[in-house]
Amino acid sequence: MSSTGFTVAAVVVAAGRGIRVGGGLPKQYRRVGGRTVLARTLAALAAQETIDRIQTVIAADAGAFFRECLEDLDSAARAKLAEPVAGGATRQISVRAGLEALAASAPPKVVLVHDAARPFIDAALVARAIEAGRAHRAAVPGIPVTDTVKRIEPLGDGIGRVIETPPREALRAVQTPQAFVFPALLDAHRAAAEAGLDGFTDDGALAEWAGLPVVVFEGDVANRKITQASDLIEADRALSGDAQPAGRAAMTQYVTRLGTGFDVHAFTEGDHVWLGGVRIPADRGVLAHSDGDVALHALTDALLGAIADGDIGTHFPPSDEKWRGASSDQFLAHACGLVRARGGRIDHLDITVLAEAPRIGKHREEIRARIAAIAGVPLSAVSIKATTTEKLGFVGRAEGLAAQAAATVRLPEETEDTLDAQAETAMRQG
Structure with a gap:
């Protein structure tokens, strides 16, 4: 049960079967960055506190592959994983098996x-999906189409x-999660099955057929789908320790x-801090x-600054009531998505927490793992430290706590040139 009930x-x-990637092994069971694609997808979804249960649909003869993913x-x-169920000959049949x-x-x-x-799903996209599904009953993520379509x-x-x-x-290019x-x-799936229709490749389209109004919410350009062999290579580069940003040539x-980044918050009544x-x-x-969460706020600013x-x-903006009480993992995930949308790679994230209390020593590894999961980086790319201020200042007086962070990223030179041009344009206009 989620925290909201x-x-x-x-x-x-x-x-x-994922035959377009070649190699004889379905793409969801191929390894990228040391883990199978399916395991990365399941881990990303399971990390979201708002998701209570995950039902995987696999091929009838893929039990051994799935156990390897576990x-x-x-x-x-x-x-969070339910026992997997067997799918069918089409995506629509497989989705219905999971729903049943x-x-x-x-x-x-x-x-x-x-x-x-789609192993690159993040917390912010999941949050948008759930919000849109609750509000509109049927919702799909979409990103703007940049090419002219005929x-x-x-x-x-x-x-x-x-x-x-x-x-x-x-026009929008539609993604998942829907x-x-x-x-x-x-009900829509059952009606389509009774009508003898099993060729829907998109649940949004099936919902439209069933008469449900479907809305499109903001997708994520980083939420790419692995389809071709080149996609596997790019994903492996993006998720490996020595990876280059996905979609870029080695040269x-x-x-x-x-x-x-830096953030500070004063103490008030309560029984916990994030x-x-x-x-x-x-x-x-x-x-x-x-x-x-001063650590995630400082880290988000560090990435945006980079x-x-x-x-x-x-x-x-804090003036927007939408973000009142919001979980800060959405903010960090958004900043990471912006880096990757520009063809960039996050090399290292470093945080220092300044506080007399609480002590974070016994929570250090859990924090590192959580940040690595949100940012989609190896655990070795995350560092967190803590210090006091020797009883000096507001931190020393235990009136609040603070965090400072540094983020190292790599951007393609063309992106660097674009950013410089944008800055020059802004200066001329301002």
Whole structure:
């Protein structure tokens, strides 16, 4: 059960054969950055506190592959997994199998349907999906289309006559996770099956067929799908310790940028503080608009500083009630997504917490692991330290706590040139 009492489950579709990637092994069971694609997807979903249950749908003969994936997951992630069920010949049949399994055990109120081959999902996207699903009953994430799209009439031999050029402003490339009120999606799948239809490759389209109004919410360009062999290579580079940013050739030159961040919050009544995405018992809480996680706030600002993209208040203004009490992992995930959207790579994240109390020593490794999961970086790329101020200043008087952070990122030279040009333009206009 989620903290809001609103039950959310995820169906992960992993029954495909993934033959386009080659090599004889389905893409969801190939390893990227040392772990299988499916394990990375399941771990990313299981890390979200808002998701209560995960129902995986696999091929009938893939039990051994799935058990190997489980070895890549920690006990907390495995605890959220229901027993996998067998899928069918089409994606639609597989999704329905997952929905029926949930209906037979503990039907959720909201269900997310996600592709196993999208391991780069983050907390911010999950939060947007759940919010949109609750508010609109059927919602899919989409990103703007940057290429001009033509609708054609096929003439044969790979030739087609242009019929229409839709305006790009009205087009979106749809991703997963797609979010639905559970009973509505299950009814739609059952109706399609009764009608003899099993070719829907997108649950949003099936919902439209069933008469459900479907909305599109903001997707994430970093939430790419592994489809071709080149996608596996790029994902492995992005997730390996010596990785280059995905989608870039080996000859691309990179520049290193360092960003810093600082945050402070005063103490108030309470029984815990949030630090690095971990709830730590304390004799006081902090006064804040969101959850007051000084470590994640400072780290978010450090990443935004490294790409010269404002600060946390620019992206998540405290005047917006939407962010009151918000979990700060959304802020860090958003900043990481912005780095990757520019072809960048996060090399290292370093945080120093300044506080007389609470002590973080026994929580250090849990915090490192949580930050690594949110940022999608190896554990070795995260450092957290703590110090006091020798009884000096507001920290020394135990009136509050603070954190400072540094983030090292690499950006393609072309991105660096673009940022410099944007800065020059802003100076001319300002």
